[in-house]
Amino acid sequence: MRYTFLLALVSLAGAVLADGIPVDRAKGVVTVPHEIVTLSPTQQEEVDTLGTLTFDTTQWEGLRKTGIRCARRLAVVPITYSDCTCGLDGYAIAVGVGRVAVLRLQVSGWRxxxxxxxxxxxxxxxxxxxxxxxxxxxxxxxxxxxxxxxxxxxxxxxxxxxxxxxxxxxxxxxxxxxxxxxxxxxxxxxxxxxxxxxxxxxxx
Incomplete structure (x- = not known):
């Protein structure tokens, strides 16, 4: 059995995201264009126990081909997260089971x-x-x-x-x-x- 989460990768870049995550909590959806990734049981266990997500080689290379620039391991926050994203250099948003959404407009906050x-x-x-x-x-x-x-x-x-x-x-x-x-x-x-x-x- 494969476990999946709906995730969205975001970063510090862009003041519009600095005060929160780009989601519609009432509808439970990410509000910006994204890519879909499926997580393995091991990845779900990492999310559950460590609060982080490490992409496997295929996932990560696929994200890079879309122009997404992020670290291979990211922190994960729930869709109900309402705090400031300051201090998170890159993170993922868990919003459900069955899908993984990665923001297409991921921009590295580090240059x-x-x-x-x-x-x-x-x-x-x-x-x-x-x-x-x-x-x-x-x-x-x-x-x-x-x-x-x-x-x-x-x-x-x-x-x-x-x-x-x-x-x-x-x-x-x-x-x-x-x-x-x-x-x-x-x-x-x-x-x-x-x-x-x-x-x-x-x-x-």
């Missing part, structure tokens, strides 16, 4: 450009395929290079951002996939006087 402009440390994780992630959200490599290269040089050392790259366990900075990515990032960072640090070097 790499904004993170770099704020200075300080921006941490990214690289997976074994050479893809980069920020707190579970995929950052396309082309966008990452562009954001780093286009970052304006800081007016003082205090304003200079630092990019921290976390590599997978067992993957060294001089491995084929990591070395290529790091070299390209360093070349882009040199134009913006940005420091790049390889954090948590794994021990073999």
């Amino acid at each position: 790499l450009e904004d993170e770099l402009a704020a200075g300080g440390v921006c941490a990214l994780r690289m997976d074994r395929r050479g893809q980069f992630w920020h707190e579970g959200t995929l950052v396309p490599f082309a966008e990452l290079l562009r954001a780093v290269a286009n970052h304006k040089k800081p007016t003082s050392d205090a304003d200079a951002p630092s990019l921290w790259l976390h590599l997978p366990v067992g993957v060294s900075a001089d491995s084929a996939i990591a070395a290529d990515r790091i070299a390209k990032l360093r070349a882009a960072a040199d134009k913006a006087t940005m420091d790049i640090t390889i954090a948590d070097q794994p021990r073999h």
Whole structure:
């Protein structure tokens, strides 16, 4: 038996959603265009016990093809949720059994450009395929290079951002996939006087 929930993914982006979730509680429906996803028993158990939803590979890739940008794991709130959505970087709305609705207008509330402009440390994780992630959200490599290269040089050392790259366990900075990515990032960072640090070097 497969269990399903009607869910809608939303984010902090857009002040119109900042004070609540886009639903008609009287009718029990989501009020914006959405995609349908079916959950497995394991996913329902996660929603019930942890209040989160982790998409499987097929679901998540399908959402990305529609242009939806979100983390692979999201918090879940019920359709009766009436509190502010501030503090939720991305969430899902459970509104019934049998269907999963994902907002088509999902927009990431996080932008790499904004993170770099704020200075300080921006941490990214690289997976074994050479893809980069920020707190579970995929950052396309082309966008990452562009954001780093286009970052304006800081007016003082205090304003200079630092990019921290976390590599997978067992993957060294001089491995084929990591070395290529790091070299390209360093070349882009040199134009913006940005420091790049390889954090948590794994021990073999």
